[in-house]
Amino acid sequence: MTYVIIGTSAAGLAGAETLRRLDPKARITLISDESHLPYSRPLLTYLLGRETTREKLFLRSLDYFREWGFETLLGTPVTRVDPGAHEVHLADGRALPYDRLLIASGAKPRLPPIPGLELSGVFTLRHLADVERLERHLAHARRVAVVGAGAVGLKAADALAHRGLAVDLLARGAQPLSKVLDQVSARLLMEAIARLGISLHLNSWPTAVVGNGGRVTAMALNDGRELPTDAVLFSVGVAPRVEFLAGTTLAAPEGIPVDEHLQTGDPDIFAAGDCVLPRHLLTGAPAAFHIWPAAVAQGEVAGANLAGAARRYDGILPMNSISLRGCRIITGGHLTPDTPEGEIFEELDATTGRFKRLVFDQGRLVGATLVGEVRHAGIYFRLIANRTPVKDLPVDPRSPHFHPGRLWARPLPGAA
Amino acid sequence: MKTVIVRPERCVGCLQCRLACAVEHSQSKDLVAALGEAWRPVARIAVYPGGRHLSFPNKCRHCDPAPCEAVCIAGAIRRNPARGTTDIDPVRCINCGMCAMACLFGVLTFAPTPQAPERRAVALKCDHCPDRQAQGRPPACVEACKVGALNYGEPAAEMAAKGRFLAQAFFAASQGASESPVPDSIRLWRQLG
Incomplete structure (x- = not known):
């Protein structure tokens, strides 16, 4: 059997390892557009806050791929999947045949449709390269605005404040984490945010990023204010990375639909992680929720099913741990x-x-x-x-x- | 692989295990010296009141596969097959709390530790006392337990021993009982002899 796995993050690696345990002789090829060794994406905000080091980001050793007998195509974006021909087409023109395919392509940060996004000093935080770009810019920045008070935005604001920068945090609703937190927890969280010296702006969102000489100087807000800033970090959610599935019937805009075995519309193609639209564990309704532990759990199920195990994925129970300096919240369901x-x-x-x-x-x-x-x-x-x-x-x-x-x-x- | 086997029915809630655990995980491993240490020693075993005068010593079960290991975003929780433990590396731990979200037994504590002096807190739990193991000694909580509620042994061997004990107890109890009582006539006839 020849297996191809698109993506080498939480879901892709969990899938590959589970598959290897069940099928020691299988030919397994892992594809990623990132050329680094696999690293922990949730640790990027901790790296930004200098709470961890670059080498601790990498979860697997240098010899990892060889030890597990994985063939790799790193730094190679996938351009197209051809389910009919059982082929994955790569950016360098090659076509890779597969018997069974796992799509664990993850998600990409969303950006609001506002002017000024091309300016130097506009960032998102999803890839290791994003932190490296942000680090270079922060060397001569004093004020940073973080747009979006979700889990990533909160942690990024904490990290930037920890580095001594003046941080403005914009929440679109009347409280941070408005989709998952009640009012009392949100009040306790907002007290912690204030103690960290972060300026929280509620009911606020940007209408434009304003620049001078190609660099960000301010952000125009919905209430007419102009917030001076040296950099803008957008953390307003993610969208599944499914553009290479255009022309197939596999993907929907909200994610790749899958059945309880994480099988897509094609019986030889499975999907796991942030690119998937799984079902809610309690309601059974489609529920997109992007969190590392869920991606690992889905990867394990999909990897076993690639080998023919017919394991069920029970569904996603949204939950998260918000750990800022001086405030710890775990919420779910x-x-x-x-x-x-x-x-x-x-x-x-x-x-x-x-x-x-x-x-x-x-x-x-x-x-x-x-x-x-x-x-x-x-x-x-x-x-x-x-x-x-x-x-x-x-x-x-x-x-x-x-x-x-x-x-x-x-x-x-x-x-x- | 040896592990700490808990018999909650024997626990009297004296908390000696907690004290011994905290001392073992201090820098000096000495009760008096530990009191003055910069990092307050933390016990990794908890004892809960269970009602009806029962107590319940609660600690890491070293699950395999471990839910906490699967969710750890820092790669800090790893299985140690040689020791049969699921261990947290305090140097890699980033205090995110995901392990507490996943643990079915509620055994994680977050506190500062001298193993990661630059951190405000890290996740702490039972590690089966590696320093003691290297010396061939049982974990501190087991040594401290005076009532046999905490034992260090091979689960398979302990289960076999318990099975044998129960079989013998059952057999002994069944000896007195007889399927059909001896008729009076035969009983009297035996008395003659």
């Missing part, structure tokens, strides 16, 4: 219940800033947010994913006694 009989439980300890918020629906836990003390987050998410009825638990999740002791310590029969 539903922000509000789907049905009117749902219920929200909130418990705030004002002195410590610890907050626990649980969303229940139809007798089950469907969402959880923890601020400050997050060590039991994984337990809540497992209950959500397993759809465990609350009445079957030894202790109610709302109780202060909801902890491993009450969950797992049981009297011996007859000992009570």
